[in-house]
Amino acid sequence: MSEKLFQKPKGTADLLPSIQPVWQKITAVAQEIFEHRYNFGRIDTPLFENYDIFARTSGDSSDVVSKEMYDFYDKGKRHMALRPEGTAGVVRAYVENKLYGPEYEKPVNLYYLESMFRYERPQAGRMREFHQLGAESFGSDSPFLDAQVIQMAIDFFKAFKLNNLLVKINSLGNDASRAAFRQALVDYLSQYEEQLSRDSKIRLKTNPLRILDSKDANDQKLLVGAPKILDYLDQDSKNRFKQVTDALDAFGVNYEIDEKLVRGLDYYNNTIFEIETQDPKLKSAATICGGGRYSGMVEEFGGPDTPAIGFGIGLERLITLIGEVKERDQVDVYIVQTDSSVSAFANLLAKHLREVFHFSVLLDYTNRSMKSQFRSADRTQARYSIVIGDQEVQSKELTLKKMTDGSQRKVLLDNLRIEDFS
RNA sequence: GCGGUAUUGGUGAAGUUGGUUAACACACCGGUUUGUGGUACCGGCACGCGUGGGUUCGAGUCCCACAUACCGCCCCA
Numbered sequence: 001m002s003e004k005l006f007q008k009p010k011g012t013a014d015l016l017p018s019i020q021p022v023w024q025k026i027t028a029v030a031q032e033i034f035e036h037r038y039n040f041g042r043i044d045t046p047l048f049e050n051y052d053i054f055a056r057t058s059g060d061s062s063d064v065v066s067k068e069m070y071d072f073y074d075k076g077k078r079h080m081a082l083r084p085e086g087t088a089g090v091v092r093a094y095v096e097n098k099l100y101g102p103e104y105e106k107p108v109n110l111y112y113l114e115s116m117f118r119y120e121r122p123q124a125g126r127m128r129e130f131h132q133l134g135a136e137s138f139g140s141d142s143p144f145l146d147a148q149v150i151q152m153a154i155d156f157f158k159a160f161k162l163n164n165l166l167v168k169i170n171s172l173g174n175d176a177s178r179a180a181f182r183q184a185l186v187d188y189l190s191q192y193e194e195q196l197s198r199d200s201k202i203r204l205k206t207n208p209l210r211i212l213d214s215k216d217a218n219d220q221k222l223l224v225g226a227p228k229i230l231d232y233l234d235q236d237s238k239n240r241f242k243q244v245t246d247a248l249d250a251f252g253v254n255y256e257i258d259e260k261l262v263r264g265l266d267y268y269n270n271t272i273f274e275i276e277t278q279d280p281k282l283k284s285a286a287t288i289c290g291g292g293r294y295s296g297m298v299e300e301f302g303g304p305d306t307p308a309i310g311f312g313i314g315l316e317r318l319i320t321l322i323g324e325v326k327e328r329d330q331v332d333v334y335i336v337q338t339d340s341s342v343s344a345f346a347n348l349l350a351k352h353l354r355e356v357f358h359f360s361v362l363l364d365y366t367n368r369s370m371k372s373q374f375r376s377a378d379r380t381q382a383r384y385s386i387v388i389g390d391q392e393v394q395s396k397e398l399t400l401k402k403m404t405d406g407s408q409r410k411v412l413l414d415n416l417r418i419e420d421f422s
Numbered sequence: 423g424c425g426g427u428a429u430u431g432g433u434g435a436a437g438u439u440g441g442u443u444a445a446c447a448c449a450c451c452g453g454u455u456u457g458u459g460g461u462a463c464c465g466g467c468a469c470g471c472g473u474g475g476g477u478u479c480g481a482g483u484c485c486c487a488c489a490u491a492c493c494g495c496c497c498c499a
Contacts, residue, residue, distance in 0.1 A: 067423070126498070132499060133499095290499065314498085336459090368452095369451085371452090371453095371459070376459095385458080385459080
């Protein structure tokens, strides 16, 4: 070994072959549910964007922007940032590629499966590089779309047979409602300003809604008599929220209205939701899906005023819940070599079996004993083994050994047919 | 950004009040069986205890710094 041992950057992970089947399944399920059943098209956006794209949309006061962003200046002195979340980049792409044009069917449905970056202290279910599966739908204000999008997320989780999921939902109302509530909340909490936790004192100025989901026990006590957001929704917002919950009821979705639910990013309005798991494996990282409606963002990026809704699913968290790892593909033939002098022949045979029969073929490259080679054949659950030695090289006659029962048959190489391996 | 715990071979780990061959098991490799497997038996397998300093006659065992992992806070997916 060399002297210096490198370690992967803090909060990152190597996705080794043993975990890949899980990721492949996630990709496949996303394709089936999102793409096929709900007609969302896949989009991949750049890993990094202009810093302002994230800073402006997420809100300067959000922690994601103020302390968790991986930002840097490139050689052209441009202020860039690794994407901390998926929505902003997708909105930018929606506008830049003019997907709002009349030739695109509305709503425009997009989904992504990408890694995100947040400079945080790692913990179970929280990495610095992590993966999100997200969906965004542009161009419809229909409350039924809200319900369908939530149902889509549920369908996705159902494909993994996840139990104990709780859907929490709330409405922030439209801009006017949200502003009215915000004012009422500030008025109320200002009387107790001195008693608020340190963080909440700051939030009172920057983002008072966030105080609602403060974990501080005393904050929560002060909030008991606080104004309720649902009381401040105007008639439109109220009706809208009712239509969403009615649709969810009709779908049979098990949900809970949580008036204290607010989200970490500032761009949401009207419907917001989270899906939580009760699984003890995730404790403080119980939220595996979060999303909601937002408007104004498309406009902010220079597109037409467009309503939108989306959500993100944390895949690392999902994986700790499903945890099932499938075995690798079965090996069809293991070629055992008596010694290295027959390797040329054995390798040619391997090439032939792969090419002609499309077999999965394995053979040794480390000059191990025959016993070891047979052990490998067992371990990889090879269906057949073929021993290659001087005799076989001379006679071109192969002995096919069926590993399950040990029976052997001799077949001339030139007469080999796929049926011989059934 | 704050607090706590941990870090010994490919893996799980044992390592006594600091004492000089780093236990045991799994896996792996070889042999018993010089061309035939999954069992059994025998043998091999850490010049090293996260990294760097320090204390000491002597440190995996004590002290400091750093790195990483995990837990909690903050926050979030």
